[in-house]
Amino acid sequence: MRRRMKAAAALVSASMLLAACGGDAEDTETRGTDSETTAEDTEGTDDGDSTGEASGDYPDLSGQTLDVASDWSGAEQENFEEVLAFFEQETGATVTYQSLGNNVSTALGTQIEGGGAPDIALVPQPGLVDQLVESGDIVPLTDDVVSTVEENYADTWKDLSTYDDELYGVWFKAANKSTVWYNVGVYEDAGAEIPETWEDFTSALQVVSDSGVPGLAVGADVGWPLTDWFENVYLRTAGPEMYDQLAAHEIPWTDDSVIEALEVLGGLWGDDTLLLSGGAQRSFPDSVTAVFSDPPQAGTVYEGDFVAGNIAEQTDSVVGEDANFYPFPSINDSPDAVMGAGNVAIAFNDDEGTMALMSYLASPDAANIWIELGGFTSPNQNADMDLYPDDVSLAIAEQLTSAEVFRFDLSDLTPSAFGGTEGEGMWQLLIEFYQNPDDIEGTAQALEDAAVSAYGG
Structure with a gap:
């Protein structure tokens, strides 16, 4: 079984992305400055506000317990639990949440093997969903849930979770992962300008470093942030068609296009004059803290729109005042490009309670609660x-x-x-490359060897 890859493999127009995100450009995406909002700030799912008015009928599930798992922890977990609390209120069901941590595929696989899979998991990896469809561990959505998805989602998102013409998933959370975050005060004090090209970017980092604050903080103790660096660079140096071919392993990781992207990254990661030292031992959250602490230890950090939530949760900086972002820079005159991600809900059974919760996750009711809490983008x-x-x-x-x-x-x-397991594949090999950015050919070969093993030849 294979996903219909039209949405991922074809150039997505601005209008399609607009529909996928749900409105005009001024009405979409997550707003990170309020991501520290707590449950106490949003109590009132029955006080008549937008998060408290159910848009549809919910079944009586009194006495039923549903288990839900995802990779969210901390503030994200708290916010999602608010989403689940509304479902509990409307149905009488009890919903328990478990965080799977960074190793989603490993943790979920262990639960499946032990016969203890959750009713629903929200996973960040379409490749993992593909495997679970093939193994028969998850079930297609019932007609009622399909109808809810069709009512609320653009084809872009439906296609990403359709396998052999059956819908298996609900894309609940989206992310823009082409944002570079900077300390406004550091840039102003250094006289650094907001860059548009890769050359401008490295020049701005140098200007910041010359001012006495390292230009860039990287958290490379775990590999997923480094894969995002590579993907943004590769999308800009190789283009979308080659990106699709590499994702499908239709070209090898030893291809010249991969070598070029690694050369660009190696040039940055190997320049000690631009980087805050200790990146190989630094976690991603700590890289954010390094940039937005007082006093700042670095001027810039790269990651997706969720950085706004990290800033609010971990520091006293205010997004929009002390902290801001600019788009990941163009390379070799590449067009404006965005690499994105999200979490898709999948079901391990088709009983009434499970499918009712899946339908709820596909509804505006569920999206609106987390939107208002902040740190969230709904498709x-x-x-x-x-x-x-x-x-x-x-x-x-x-x-x-x-x-x-x-x-x-x-x-x-x-x-x-290959792409989603700590200590293996891209995660581990890009950590090793970060530590030794001169080994471009060896890294490409190691990536290809790992890909051949993971893809089954």
Whole structure:
């Protein structure tokens, strides 16, 4: 079984992305400055506000317990538990949540093997969904859930979770992973300008470093942030068609296009004058703290729109004032491009409670709750876009919706052993490359060897 890859493999127009995100450019995306909002701030699912008015009928599930798992922890877990609390209120069901951590495929695989799979998992890897469809561990959505998805989602998102003409998933959360975050005060003090090209980017980092603050902080103790670096660079140096071919392993990782992308990354990661030292031992959250702490230890950090939530949760900096972002820079005159990701809900059984919760996750009710809490982007086109809490989200949405090229996170499209497992495949090999960025040929060969093993030859 294979996913219909039209959405991931074809150039996505601005209008399609607009529909996928649910409104005009000024009405979409996550707004990170309010991501620290707590449950106490949003109590009132029965006080008549937008998050408390159910848009549809919910069944009576009193006495039923449903288990849900995902990779979210911390503030994201708290916010999602608020989403689940509304479902509990409307149905009488009890819903328990478990965080799977970074190793989603491993943790979920262990539960499946032990006969303890959750009722629903929200996973960030379409490649893992592909494997679970093939193994028969997950079930297609019932007609009622399919109808809810068709009512609320553009074809872009339906295609990404359709296998052999059957819909298996609900894309609940989306992310723009082509944002570079910077300390406004550091850039102003250094006289650094906001870059548009890769050459401008490295020059800005040098200007910041010359001011006495290292230009860039990288958290490379785990591999997923490094895969995002590679994917953004590769999308810009190789183009969308080659990106699709590499994701499908139709070209080898020793291809000249991969070598070129590694050369670009190696030039950055190997320049000690631009980097805050200790990146190989630094976690991603710590890389954010390094940039937005007082005093700042670095001027810039790369990652997706969710960095806004990290800033709010971990530091006293205010997004939109002390912290801001710019789009990942163009390379070799590449067009505006966005690499994105998200979490898709999949079901391990088709009983009434499970499918009712899947239908709820596909509804505006569920999306609106987390939108208002912050740190969240919904691909549900009927969600209330007025609920996004700050202007930075609008700027991120404008980048997303105006991009000439959109591609889903490449590592998430590959078998999880290659693109989504700690200590293996891309994660581990790019950590090793970060530590030894001169070994371009060896890294490419190691990536190809790992890909051949994961793809089954």
